[in-house]
Amino acid sequence: MRNRAAFIKYYKPSDAFYSQFNISDYTFKPHKVVWKRMANDLVASVMSTFSTPFGNKVGVGTDTTSLIPFEDEAKAHYVCALINSSLVGAFIRSFSSAGRGFGAPSIINHIALPSYTPSNPLHETLSTLSKQAHQLASQGKTREVELRQVEKEIDGQAAKLWGLSDSELTQISPFREIG
16 A cells, blocks of 8 residues: 555544544635646636535545645635646646646646735736636536637736746647737
8 A cells, every 4th residue: 555654654543444634724725726636637626615505515625636725715716727827737747747646736836826916907817817717617618719718818817927928828828829
């Protein structure tokens, strides 16, 4: 068993057989940017607290997802937009091959994610665009022109954030038109 040492480190004989490990305050934050590990592309989503007839519930990721917890929804959408940009996708694929190691949480350490500033119009625009993309995707428009337009706008705004020209963005992300 590959994780046997980690299991033994945290397991106590008095623990129930269904105990969960590595659960902490971050697990229950109201907003999380989540993405699948062991994939061939980085596709992130914001998972937020939701209401049910039994009260508010917090979504919890599985052991095959990576997550970044947030208290603030706008900040979560800002980070989600950047992670979903073609720029980050191309960067991650440049050093991580599809499969088991792709999408590990440590990839975030390699991305220059500027801290979210609510007063920065570029940050607010990225957050709003992520919310729009989520809304379109929830309506089943994952292949629709509207969603592709929002993704293109996210790429353009991410390029501005990182100081890339339209020409440089086109070289990185040739399948999305700029403009």
